[in-house]
Amino acid sequence: MTLGKELTGLTVISLEQAVAAPYCGLLLADAGARVIKIERSSGDFARGYDAGAGGQSAIFAWLNRGKQSVCLDLKDPGDLAHLRAALRVVDVLLSNLAPGAVARMGLGPEALRQINPGLITCAISGYGPTGEAAQKKAYDFLVQAEAGICAVTGTPDSPARVGVSLTDLATGLTAFCGILRALIQRGITGRGSDLDLSMFDVMADWMNMPLLQHRYTGGAPDRSGLTHSFVAPYGAFVCGDGGTVLLSVQSNREFAALSGQVLGQPELARDPRFAENPARHANRDALAAIITAKFSAHTRADVVAMLDAARIANAQLNSVADLSEHSFLRTARAKIGADRIDMASLPLRQGSNDTENVPDLGAHTADFKAEFQKAESP
Amino acid sequence: MTLGKELTGLTVISLEQAVAAPYCGLLLADAGARVIKIERSSGDFARGYDAGAGGQSAIFAWLNRGKQSVCLDLKDPGDLAHLRAALRVVDVLLSNLAPGAVARMGLGPEALRQINPGLITCAISGYGPTGEAAQKKAYDFLVQAEAGICAVTGTPDSPARVGVSLTDLATGLTAFCGILRALIQRGITGRGSDLDLSMFDVMADWMNMPLLQHRYTGGAPDRSGLTHSFVAPYGAFVCGDGGTVLLSVQSNREFAALSGQVLGQPELARDPRFAENPARHANRDALAAIITAKFSAHTRADVVAMLDAARIANAQLNSVADLSEHSFLRTARAKIGADRIDMASLPLRQGSNDTENVPDLGAHTADFKAEFQKAESP
Numbered sequence: 151m152t153l154g155k156e157l158t159g160l161t162v163i164s165l166e167q168a169v170a171a172p173y174c175g176l177l178l179a180d181a182g183a184r185v186i187k188i189e190r191s192s193g194d195f196a197r198g199y200d201a202g203a204g205g206q207s208a209i210f211a212w213l214n215r216g217k218q219s220v221c222l223d224l225k226d227p228g229d230l231a232h233l234r235a236a237l238r239v240v241d242v243l244l245s246n247l248a249p250g251a252v253a254r255m256g257l258g259p260e261a262l263r264q265i266n267p268g269l270i271t272c273a274i275s276g277y278g279p280t281g282e283a284a285q286k287k288a289y290d291f292l293v294q295a296e297a298g299i300c301a302v303t304g305t306p307d308s309p310a311r312v313g314v315s316l317t318d319l320a321t322g323l324t325a326f327c328g329i330l331r332a333l334i335q336r337g338i339t340g341r342g343s344d345l346d347l348s349m350f351d352v353m354a355d356w357m358n359m360p361l362l363q364h365r366y367t368g369g370a371p372d373r374s375g376l377t378h379s380f381v382a383p384y385g386a387f388v389c390g391d392g393g394t395v396l397l398s399v400q401s402n403r404e405f406a407a408l409s410g411q412v413l414g415q416p417e418l419a420r421d422p423r424f425a426e427n428p429a430r431h432a433n434r435d436a437l438a439a440i441i442t443a444k445f446s447a448h449t450r451a452d453v454v455a456m457l458d459a460a461r462i463a464n465a466q467l468n469s470v471a472d473l474s475e476h477s478f479l480r481t482a483r484a485k486i487g488a489d490r491i492d493m494a495s496l497p498l499r500q501g502s503n504d505t506e507n508v509p510d511l512g513a514h515t516a517d518f519k520a521e522f523q524k525a526e527s528p
Numbered sequence: 529m530t531l532g533k534e535l536t537g538l539t540v541i542s543l544e545q546a547v548a549a550p551y552c553g554l555l556l557a558d559a560g561a562r563v564i565k566i567e568r569s570s571g572d573f574a575r576g577y578d579a580g581a582g583g584q585s586a587i588f589a590w591l592n593r594g595k596q597s598v599c600l601d602l603k604d605p606g607d608l609a610h611l612r613a614a615l616r617v618v619d620v621l622l623s624n625l626a627p628g629a630v631a632r633m634g635l636g637p638e639a640l641r642q643i644n645p646g647l648i649t650c651a652i653s654g655y656g657p658t659g660e661a662a663q664k665k666a667y668d669f670l671v672q673a674e675a676g677i678c679a680v681t682g683t684p685d686s687p688a689r690v691g692v693s694l695t696d697l698a699t700g701l702t703a704f705c706g707i708l709r710a711l712i713q714r715g716i717t718g719r720g721s722d723l724d725l726s727m728f729d730v731m732a733d734w735m736n737m738p739l740l741q742h743r744y745t746g747g748a749p750d751r752s753g754l755t756h757s758f759v760a761p762y763g764a765f766v767c768g769d770g771g772t773v774l775l776s777v778q779s780n781r782e783f784a785a786l787s788g789q790v791l792g793q794p795e796l797a798r799d800p801r802f803a804e805n806p807a808r809h810a811n812r813d814a815l816a817a818i819i820t821a822k823f824s825a826h827t828r829a830d831v832v833a834m835l836d837a838a839r840i841a842n843a844q845l846n847s848v849a850d851l852s853e854h855s856f857l858r859t860a861r862a863k864i865g866a867d868r869i870d871m872a873s874l875p876l877r878q879g880s881n882d883t884e885n886v887p888d889l890g891a892h893t894a895d896f897k898a899e900f901q902k903a904e905s906p
Binding site for chain 2: 154315
């Protein structure tokens with residue numbers, strides 16, 4: 151038995167934009183919840199990230215498939231009344247608006263708790279809900295830098311940002327965990343909870359490995375591109391067809407297999423320059439020259455096959471184009487406007503894998519207003 | 529109301545090592561579950577990652593606080609019988625052993641389903657549970673490269689790995705989500721589920737932004753270190769005290785604020801070289817020189833204060849040491865042996881924040897064997 155749509159019957163209202171909260175909303179929708187994305191009349195600005203899907207954004211499609219879209223002007227008392235009516239009866243309010251925006255609309259957790267004791271609220275911020283931190287603007291890249299991620303990523307000369315939206319995605323996934331936990335808790339207590347989640351806190355936890363090395367072991371490792379600061383051979387090697395293979399040798403047993411089965415020079419494992427990892431690391435340039443001489447006579451595919459046969463952990467240094475054609479890539483399909491786009495699937499495998507619709511801006515506004523008007527009472 | 533320990537009463541057995549499954553186990557323990565970490569007699573090799581906590585590993589402490597440790601030799605029929613007895617009655621079996629290891633012990637999901645219909649199994653692999661992928665060895669860095677993460681991270685000349693265990697942590701967090709979903713589903717159906725989660729699938733989903741740019745918008749962006757491929761000003765600027773500030777200007781309104789309030793040159797916003805973002809990007813070197821001239825006369829703290837006052841999104845390019853002293857950093861404490869270590873807290877804030885104990889190797893073996901022996905019946 152696999153996962154199904156176990157959140158069927160739950161309704162989520164999401165005051166969301168860009169990536170972090172929308173990714174959480176995607177995960178909720180994928181698990182079966184009805185996710186109502188509230189947008190301003192101009193739409194989530196992520197609708198303009200690209201024009202790759204028949205003039206609409208393919209990236210927006212990835213993050214918003216399976217949701218409903220409702221346009222509301224939250225400065226308009228009538229529209230706000232519809233939203234408040236809905237918040238009396240829905241299960242979850244997710245948000246990642248600008249600092250303070252939700253509270254200014256009178257939708258802070260204390261106010262909502264009085265009209266809906268079971269409501270779960272989850273507010274995503276850059277740096278936290280109170281004090282100086284609450285006012286600081288945040289974008290994915292900026293939080294990466296503030297939390298030290300860029301200090302440990304890149305080459306010795308050049309720190310770099312991570313090329314995927316690490317902070318937003320990790321935060322969205324953590325928010326999803328928090329909401330699932332709160333649903334389980336509500337099943338026990340009957341009461342909702344209020345979750346405050348900061349992107350900085352998520353990244354700080356993920357930084358614990360270098361942080362603890364800094365605090366307790368004499369220093370965080372230096373940035374080292376694709377190599378390792380004390381293991382060899384470890385890193386990228388170019389093959390005869392120009393392809394690159396990464397390998398990692400973690401033990402003398404693995405080095406013996408590399409020397410004998412792959413390089414065809416079993417004596418290397420007894421060579422004092424290479425017999426133990428510290429020696430291998432000290433003589434890593436000589437070792438790399440031997441490996442490169444062998445690999446340069448073979449295609450990348452052949453090198454990978456030899457390494458696999460010798461049980462040496464390896465990977466290809468794939469481009470985005472390589473990923474797109476990768477035999478292991480599982481695909482999901484979304485329909486946006488008249489277009490269909492194929493993207494990498496969510497990782498949790500489950501029974502149904504239907505094409506999901508990406509909502510047109512405001513496609514569900516009229517139905518929403520019709521559904522949530524009577525509930526608002528004095 | 530905040531999150532409590534809502535998984536209290538649930539028992540998890542974790543055949544775990546290194547980072548991915550241990551991080552999931554940590555999250556389960558943090559939510560209140562009893563997490564029984566099964567280790568070989570030599571212990572999870574992560575116990576040897578460093579010696580920063582009084583000779584034990586501070587990194588191990590981060591990942592394993594709040595768990596129990598049970599040493600079993602799973603090639604010994606007696607020890608295996610204890611484990612099978614436990615698996616009749618526990619709620620979750622989590623694992624990230626080498627490919628095929630769990631099935632070879634007779635602990636595959638089909639076998640366990642017969643003795644415990646409510647059991648939730650979650651098996652983490654590198655590349656998937658079947659076919660060619662199932663045999664491929666995986667480490668965090670290698671999966672980053674295979675999935676294309678390194679191709680979009682680093683400088684134009686040098687791809688780089690991400691300096692935190694991105695793949696392991698994202699996979700552990702996703703596994704936690706899957707288990708929470710399966711618990712909710714079990715609450716509805718009374719039956720467990722079997723989750724297969726691959727590190728490659730997790731990274732492929734996280735790669736959707738560059739993947740979709742490659743497929744639908746004419747190409748993924750190039751690696752660009754700390755700068756942006758089409759927005760300016762965006763990136764790192766050095767201040768008078770040597771500190772670095774990152775800033776990101778996303779609109780003409782923000783650029784007007786930067787020009788007037790921060791740089792003291794409001795005319796720049798009307799200068800044809802800088803009036804619109806495409807012009808700013810084309811003339812980004814001239815613009816950077818103007819910004820650097822101003823920032824070099826101030827300390828980093830002063831520059832950040834000026835940018836905050838002008839509502840220009842910014843961040844510091846912090847080192848690991850900076851993170852360690854950061855005023856926004858929330859700390860958790862763990863006790864390991866006679867030592868206490870302070871680490872970055874988990875991001876979901878909850879009621880209790882007690883010091884958690886890190887189990888000594890095998891500390892709970894005797895109790896485990898005493899508890900789980902009668903349950904095994906013919």
